[in-house]
Amino acid sequence: xxxxxxxxxxxxxxxxxxxxxxxxxEITGSATPLKALRAVDGIxxxxxxxxxxxxxxxxxxxxxxxxxxxxxxxxxxxxxxKFARRxxxxxAAKVVMQDERLTTTSAREHLFANGGYRAxxxxxxxxxxxxLILENFFES
Numbered sequence: 001x002x003x004x005x006x007x008x009x010x011x012x013x014x015x016x017x018x019x020x021x022x023x024x025x026e027i028t029g030s031a032t033p034l035k036a037l038r039a040v041d042g043i044x045x046x047x048x049x050x051x052x053x054x055x056x057x058x059x060x061x062x063x064x065x066x067x068x069x070x071x072x073x074x075x076x077x078x079x080x081x082k083f084a085r086r087x088x089x090x091x092a093a094k095v096v097m098q099d100e101r102l103t104t105t106s107a108r109e110h111l112f113a114n115g116g117y118r119a120x121x122x123x124x125x126x127x128x129x130x131x132l133i134l135e136n137f138f139e140s
Contacts, residue, residue, distance in 0.1 A: 007059035010052060011134035012087075013100065013126050014063055014080040016042040020126030023056050024134035031134035033127035042079050046090060053091055061093045064100030064133040098137040100129070 002008070006027045013020035019039050024031030034052070037044050053061075063084040066076045081097065088095040 002059045008056060009060045009062055009134055009137070010056055010058035011062045011098075011130040011137070012064065012083070013129040013133055014042070014066070014076075014083045015039065015126060016076070016079070018126045019044050019083075020128070020130035021052060022127055022130035022134050023058070024131070024138065026138060029135065029138040031131040031138075033131050036126040042083065044083075046086075049087065050091065053093065058093070061087055061095045062098050062134055062137045063087070063095060064129070065097040066100055069101060096137070098133050098140070100133050100136075 004026070006025075009024045009026060009031075011022045011024060011031060013022075017039055019037040021034040021037060022031045023034055037048050061084075063080060066074065066080055068074055084095045084097055087093055
């Protein structure tokens with residue numbers, strides 16, 4: 001296991017129709033969007049996740065924790081926790097949750113500022129949200 005501070009980290013922005021994915025390096029505190037995975041009622045193609053884990057070999061997986069602005073949980077919070085537990089159980093990966101409040105809004109603002117309306121594709125928003133989740137994790 002790579003020591004804390006220099007780990008490769010795979011991030012997920014969980015959603016019921018799309019799951020954004022990003023890869024980051026703890027040493028630089030930065031992340032890069034990879035893709036958005038299709039999900040059917042919150043269930044991804046687990047083979048796609050296996051491929052990502054095999055390709056990037058992350059030391060840690062971070063899953064965004066969708067909370068209400070007041071910090072309370074909602075139905076999607078429970079589903080995101082279940083998604084994280086499944087990654088941990090299926091792939092024996094170390095998984096942590098990261099508060100993701102406002103990441104989708106921030107992702108939209110960033111993409112619009114750098115590419116206008118054409119940049120606001122659902123997959124782009126989800127994968128850039130995963131970038132923000134990782135960068136927030138690195139900062140905390």
